[in-house]
Amino acid sequence: MSNLVASAARARVAVGRTLKPRYFSSSLRRLDDNAPKPPPPIDDSTSALDYKRTLRHRPPPLPAMDLPRSRSAEEAVTNILYNTPPPSLQPFKKHVLNCLVQNEPGVLSRVSGILAGRGFNIDSLVVCRTEIRDLSRMCIVLRGQDGVVEQARRQLEDLVPVWAVLDYTDTHCIERELLLAKVSILGPEYLEEQLLGGPTHEPRRIQSYAQSQAEPEHHSKLEREAALAQQFEHSAQPEPAAPLTPSQALRLKSDNLQAIEVLAAQFGGKIVDVSEHSVIVEMSGKTKRVEAFLSLLKPFGLLESARTGLMVMPRTPIKQTDADEAQEQGGVVDASLLPPG
DSSP: OHHHHHHHHHHHHHHHHHSOOOOSOHHHHHHHHTOOOOOOOOOSTTHHHHHHHHTOOOOOOOOOOOOOOOOOHHHHHHHHHHHSOOOOOOOOEEEEEEEEEESSTTHHHHHHHHHHHTTOOEEEEEEEEOSSTTEEEEEEEEEEOHHHHHHHHHHHHTSTTEEEEEEOTTSOEEEEEEEEEEEESSOGGGHHHHHTSTTTTOOOOOOOHHHHHHSOTTSOHHHHHHHHHHHHHTSSSOOOOOOOOHHHHHHHHHHHHHHHHHHHHHTTOEEEEEOSSEEEEEEEEOHHHHHHHHHHHGGGOEEEEEEOOOEEEEOOOOOOOHHHHHHHTTOOOOGGGSOOO
16 A cells, blocks of 8 residues: 555656646736846947847928018018127126135136136236135236126136135225335436346446547457447437436435335335335335325336235124114114104
């Protein structure tokens, strides 16, 4: 009996191995047939082109539309004039931009490149690092219309090394500019000679033709021709001032030095260097004040000048009372709030 049971079990196992798996549900078979298949392997870079060629569809026909009627020249010109935007009527004025940038190489060239690309001429540009080691402050002064400058400001703010760009044009700010000017103390008569005198600005005496003729005759022919050429070159220029005696030169220098010192004190400046024939004056103030000071120094004989450009810092607002605010806004103060009398 046990042998029959064992043989029946072995027969069932053999039959189970030979039978294929069957699906007991039609939905499972349908899902198996519609299962996504992996894409065929791509052979080369032109496979995408072959794929698009095989699946090329004929485009639909274009919709039927009436052809536009022919227009006259008068209608075309009127249409162009009507659709042309009017020119901007905003005035050109001075704008002051303060850029907070990262302290790294190449920032200045990127900022100036954007402004140059928009056609701005930078009147002054001052860059220096702040109390923060990785932060620099850049003050830019330029002239332009409000809308164009605002577009440039936003474009500057989009740069990676730029933290922020502030427009101080209509803000109450403290404006300062530093000036260093080298002025002659001999007077305007010796200015041209001092400019030809080199770094020391010592006046050079131009040798006249009579003096060259009074010299000994042992000079060569080439030297005589050079003296004649020099005399011809300076013949159109005014005659140089007569040489001063030591006492006259001393009094002239003292008078001019005293006048320059008094003028500098009126503008809040001072003399920082004194030499034999010139002085250096230092002065700081607003741009218009600096230009006025320079115009007053020119009659003495301006040899050199250097300006730092404009630097700005906004004022700190002060808390005001309600009466002051109403007065600034143009409002009327309530009479019932005033004291009697």
